[in-house]
Amino acid sequence: MLTIDSLKAFGADTDDALARCMGNEAFYFKLIGKVLDDKNFEVLEQAIHAKDLDKAFEAAHALKGVLGNLSLTPVYDPVNEMTELLRSRNDVDYTTYLKAIADKKAELTKLLE
Amino acid sequence: MKRSTEVFLDGKRHILIADDEFVNREMLENILCDKYDVLKAEDGLIAYDLIRKNRKTLSLILLDLMMPNLSGLELLDRLKEDPDTKNIPVIVLTSDQASEVESLRKGAADFIPKPYPQPDVIKARISRSIELAEDRQTISATERDDLTGLYTCEYFYRYVEQFDKYHPSTEMDAVCFDVNHFHILNERFGTAKVAEILQSIADCLASVFSSSDGVLCKMGEDTFLCYCHHRDDYPKILEKISSGCGIKMRAGIYASCDKNLDIQSRFVRAKIAADKISNAYSVFTSTFDETLLKEELFAEQLLEEFPKALEEKQFQVFFQPKYDIRGDKPVLSSAEALVRWFHPILGMISPDKFIPLFEGNGLIAQLDEYVWRRTAERIADWKERLGISVPVSVNLSRAEMYDSALVDTFEKITGDTGITPKDIYLEITESAYVSDSNQIVNRVSQLRDHGFFIEMDDFGSGYSSLNMISELPIDALKLDMLFIRNAFDKQNDTRMISIVIDIAEYLGVPVIAEGVETEGQYLALKKLGCAIIQGYYFSKPLPADEFEKLLRS
Numbered sequence: 001m002l003t004i005d006s007l008k009a010f011g012a013d014t015d016d017a018l019a020r021c022m023g024n025e026a027f028y029f030k031l032i033g034k035v036l037d038d039k040n041f042e043v044l045e046q047a048i049h050a051k052d053l054d055k056a057f058e059a060a061h062a063l064k065g066v067l068g069n070l071s072l073t074p075v076y077d078p079v080n081e082m083t084e085l086l087r088s089r090n091d092v093d094y095t096t097y098l099k100a101i102a103d104k105k106a107e108l109t110k111l112l113e
Numbered sequence: 114m115k116r117s118t119e120v121f122l123d124g125k126r127h128i129l130i131a132d133d134e135f136v137n138r139e140m141l142e143n144i145l146c147d148k149y150d151v152l153k154a155e156d157g158l159i160a161y162d163l164i165r166k167n168r169k170t171l172s173l174i175l176l177d178l179m180m181p182n183l184s185g186l187e188l189l190d191r192l193k194e195d196p197d198t199k200n201i202p203v204i205v206l207t208s209d210q211a212s213e214v215e216s217l218r219k220g221a222a223d224f225i226p227k228p229y230p231q232p233d234v235i236k237a238r239i240s241r242s243i244e245l246a247e248d249r250q251t252i253s254a255t256e257r258d259d260l261t262g263l264y265t266c267e268y269f270y271r272y273v274e275q276f277d278k279y280h281p282s283t284e285m286d287a288v289c290f291d292v293n294h295f296h297i298l299n300e301r302f303g304t305a306k307v308a309e310i311l312q313s314i315a316d317c318l319a320s321v322f323s324s325s326d327g328v329l330c331k332m333g334e335d336t337f338l339c340y341c342h343h344r345d346d347y348p349k350i351l352e353k354i355s356s357g358c359g360i361k362m363r364a365g366i367y368a369s370c371d372k373n374l375d376i377q378s379r380f381v382r383a384k385i386a387a388d389k390i391s392n393a394y395s396v397f398t399s400t401f402d403e404t405l406l407k408e409e410l411f412a413e414q415l416l417e418e419f420p421k422a423l424e425e426k427q428f429q430v431f432f433q434p435k436y437d438i439r440g441d442k443p444v445l446s447s448a449e450a451l452v453r454w455f456h457p458i459l460g461m462i463s464p465d466k467f468i469p470l471f472e473g474n475g476l477i478a479q480l481d482e483y484v485w486r487r488t489a490e491r492i493a494d495w496k497e498r499l500g501i502s503v504p505v506s507v508n509l510s511r512a513e514m515y516d517s518a519l520v521d522t523f524e525k526i527t528g529d530t531g532i533t534p535k536d537i538y539l540e541i542t543e544s545a546y547v548s549d550s551n552q553i554v555n556r557v558s559q560l561r562d563h564g565f566f567i568e569m570d571d572f573g574s575g576y577s578s579l580n581m582i583s584e585l586p587i588d589a590l591k592l593d594m595l596f597i598r599n600a601f602d603k604q605n606d607t608r609m610i611s612i613v614i615d616i617a618e619y620l621g622v623p624v625i626a627e628g629v630e631t632e633g634q635y636l637a638l639k640k641l642g643c644a645i646i647q648g649y650y651f652s653k654p655l656p657a658d659e660f661e662k663l664l665r666s
């Protein structure tokens with residue numbers, strides 16, 4: 001069961017995000033549920049593996065916007081770093097970023113159960 | 114303007130959110146749905162379709178830059194190229210600064226960063242952008258005259274102000290172009306044709322004054338104002354208009370205007386100059402100078418003070434004697450009542466300063482009736498106290514001849530003062546007969562039927578046709594003063610006078626000559642057969658008490 005406290009403990013800046021949701025907790029939780037289903041996580045991973053950096057950038061950039069708006073800082077931070085690297089199409093090893101993202105996303109998914 | 118009314122049909126303005134991320138769309142909708150009706154699109158193509166469909170009612174577009182199918186920047190380009198959509202404000206949603214600048218360059222109204230700022234900030238930016246866009250639409254709807262496409266007055270003054278700000282030391286002219294006898298134009302050609310003429314005048318002016326040369330506006334029905342670099346080819350410009358549009362215009366020019374004056378005052382001066390020649394047939398340009406302004410201000414002052422002057426009896430009636438010269442000795446036979454204005458500060462004001470002014474705006478009727486009544490009172494007083502009956506003539510203005518109550522007015526005056534119609538003579542200027550002869554002739558006949566004695570004044574100045582004269586109901590012909598002046602001034606040619614005297618003889622009425630100043634003139638007129646003489650040779654116009662002394666002697 002998702003709560004503000006559990007999100008805070010997770011590291012989300014819930015005050016910030018709730019303000020964007022006009023103080024509506026249920027709405028906030030609903031949007032978090034939606035972001036976990038965002039296909040861009042998958043697209044990002046596949047594009048990195050396929051070395052399609054353009055596509056990877058688009059996906060990372062899109063995720064960055066959404067995660068930022070929901071203030072899901074622990075997931076946002078690695079996505080943000082990846083986005084900046086991908087912006088200049090840096091061909092580096094993104095595995096650690098992908099792992100960090102996947103871990104934090106799993107942690108968040110768990111909070112929903 | 115059209116758009117706003119449609120927007121308000123259901124009370125809320127419409128906003129489109131175009132973003133491929135569900136969360137972002139939902140979040141914005143949740144923030145905005147209280148105040149706006151929100152449409153949503155998840156990619157660029159869908160957004161474009163929705164915008165086209167709702168182009169008349171959309172107040173704002175919130176646009177994500179990175180979207181599938183059609184990117185935000187591409188969509189922005191399409192919108193700005195299309196006249197139907199280019200005025201809808203677009204706020205770009207973006208997380209990188211490089212795109213912010215680019216989108217502003219492409220015509221975005223503003224941007225909102227991601228992650229989104231506080232909802233209040235978002236709402237304020239949206240509402241501000243809508244406001245600016247609507248203001249701009251209102252401005253473009255009111256800034257130009259519908260008919261000619263020139264600026265309207267209000268905006269014209271603002272642009273002139275701006276022009277001055279950036280060109281403080283440039284020598285500028287304020288010019289007022291007016292169509293000559295515009296009201297007659299409407300009658301002659303009809304309003305549709307006149308509208309066409311006004312359009313072509315505007316086009317012609319716009320071709321002469323390019324936007325770097327000057328600012329143009331249309332004011333009122335037929336006035337065009339121009340603020341331009343100083344030049345002196347205005348007669349040529351008027352010729353160009355005249356040949357291009359088949360219309361005569363006049364220009365009042367306030368050349369190298371004083372920039373310390375506010376803008377309206379500069380154009381008031383140009384207008385004064387233009388009005389000065391509104392009745393001239395062969396003069397088309399008039400340049401403002403300070404004397405014009407002084408005359409205008411003086412006229413304004415007189416108009417303003419007229420009611421008080423009438424109430425305080427600042428107007429006095431003077432009497433200029435008329436002498437019958439048919440016998441051996443000239444005999445005082447009558448007089449003409451002439452008004453003088455004794456202003457408490459300005460002293461005596463000459464009638465030629467205020468009579469034409471009052472004739473122009475109808476105040477003359479009040480003044481004339483005042484003079485008629487004062488005159489009748491004097492006549493009655495002399496009759497009663499001195500037992501002397503001397504008829505005095507009063508002047509009637511052309512406009513008064515149209516007054517259907519005119520006969521009643523005179524009947525009332527004679528009735529109130531106890532004099533008879535035979536005691537008061539009426540001087541009616543010849544030009545009044547000519548302007549609308551039937552109506553005037555009927556009115557004069559009416560007055561005559563009631564026993565009033567009619568003198569046709571200024572005879573020879575109004576171009577009566579000989580044909581018409583024979584039918585006129587008159588009791589005396591009074592020669593225009595210019596006749597006397599011309600006859601005796603240079604060539605000493607009195608033939609015209611003798612012709613007029615012949616006409617008078619034919620009509621069986623006496624001739625009165627006014628403006629007689631010398632003994633030579635008097636003797637010549639007597640010899641020619643003139644019956645009555647008025648002028649400085651015998652006496653200047655006298656105050657009532659001095660005229661009374663003359664009566665007694």
